[in-house]
Amino acid sequence: MxxxxxxxxxxxxxxxxxxxxxxxxxxxxxxxxxxxxxxxxxxxxxxxxxxxxxxxxxxxxxxxxxxxxxxxxxxxxxxxxxxxxxxxxxxxxxxxxxxxxxxxxxxxxxxxxxxxxxxxxxxxxxxAVYGLTEVYRSEIAKSHLIANPGCYPTGALLLLYPFLKAGCIDPSREIIIDSKSGISGAGRTPSAKAHFTEVNEGMAAYNVGVHRHLPEIEQEIRRIGQQKMTALFTPYLLPVNRGILTTIYLPLNEKFTQKKIDSVLDLYRGEPFIRRFDGAPNLSQIRGSNFCDIGAFATPSGRTAILMSAIDNLVKGASGQAIQNMNVMMGWDERLGLMSPGIFP
Missing domain, CATH: 3.40.50.720 (NAD(P)-binding Rossmann-like Domain)
Structure with a gap:
């Protein structure tokens, strides 16, 4: 066909x-x-x-x-x-x-x-079905309208999903999300903030506390976690072409060892586009690919986990995820059209 x-x-x-x-x-x-x-x-x-x-x-x-x-x-x-x-x-x-x-x-x-x-x-x-493939796969398969997620929410929600499903987040504390994006996230239309001389050799936060992806993130963490939770979200612009590196400081409702954190992430076993790393993920490893690379770390107190993800904002954060959703809608292997390696270097 x-x-x-x-x-x-x-x-x-x-x-x-x-x-x-x-x-x-x-x-x-x-x-x-x-x-x-x-x-x-x-x-x-x-x-x-x-x-x-x-x-x-x-x-x-x-x-x-x-x-x-x-x-x-x-x-x-x-x-x-x-x-x-x-x-x-x-x-x-x-x-x-x-x-x-x-x-x-x-x-x-x-x-x-x-x-x-x-x-x-x-x-x-x-x-409309929210098109975070790993979360809403069954609904996507039956839908005629997919709302493809934003790039920042994709990098954050894929980190949070296993912990939301496991019910181990402390809802009385805010989830702190720090995300750094390549300049292509600003789109192709020229603007002063995306000018080479404005971005090169610098890094700055923008839309602090008022970024449009915040309500999208909170909507989904409340829906998946089935209780009211709040997030603090700060986006930064990196002087690179593409990629989003997200760090989340996750409040836990009990003490978690590294072994226990790893067991929560076992939810992703068999997922074709989720890759676990023992160390911190790197933007250079996902450029041009549909992978979401994840690292997760326990802290001495055990009451906060440090989670990290790296995605290509134009692929897993946009077009690649859209194609993955198309494959699900059609009943095809999700990997079709998406299994070329990333761009290196």
């Missing part, structure tokens, strides 16, 4: 990664790639690294025309731009994987508070 897919927003970083990864997928044909700014241009003019892999001309995004060609559509659009296209495509019988934030939050008022815009399709918030 060949699945015909379209990518809306193909020339952004996540759209380009979708095209790169799907070029090696044995069951997928990309039949359409859209770009509002470059419609009419050959795809390889904007993404020359794909020359020899695709012979597509970029088009404007018309959901009705796309639905005539594609069975599944990846929406790699800016936040707030996916709501109406998703509704149209679903009504036309198509499956949708949205890489924006438009369907991640389950509450329309919460979305409006954090994105300063009323949600135009609140009915879809109940239909």
């Amino acid at each position: 060949t699945l015909k897919v379209a990518i809306a927003g193909a020339t952004g970083y996540t759209g380009g990664e979708l095209l790169r990864l799907l070029s090696q997928h044995p069951h997928v044909e990309v039949v359409s790639a859209t770009s509002e700014q470059s419609a009419g241009e050959p795809l390889v003019h904007r993404l020359p690294s794909l020359k020899g892999y695709y012979d597509l001309t970029l088009e404007s995004f018309d959901p009705k025309k796309i639905a005539e060609k594609a069975d599944l559509v990846f929406l790699a659009l800016s936040h707030t731009k996916a709501m109406e296209p998703a509704r149209q495509l679903i009504d036309l019988g198509k499956r949708v994987i949205d890489l924006s934030a438009d369907f991640r939050l389950r509450s329309a008022p919460l979305y409006e508070r954090w994105y300063q815009l009323p949600h135009s399709r609140p009915e879809l918030l109940k239909e």
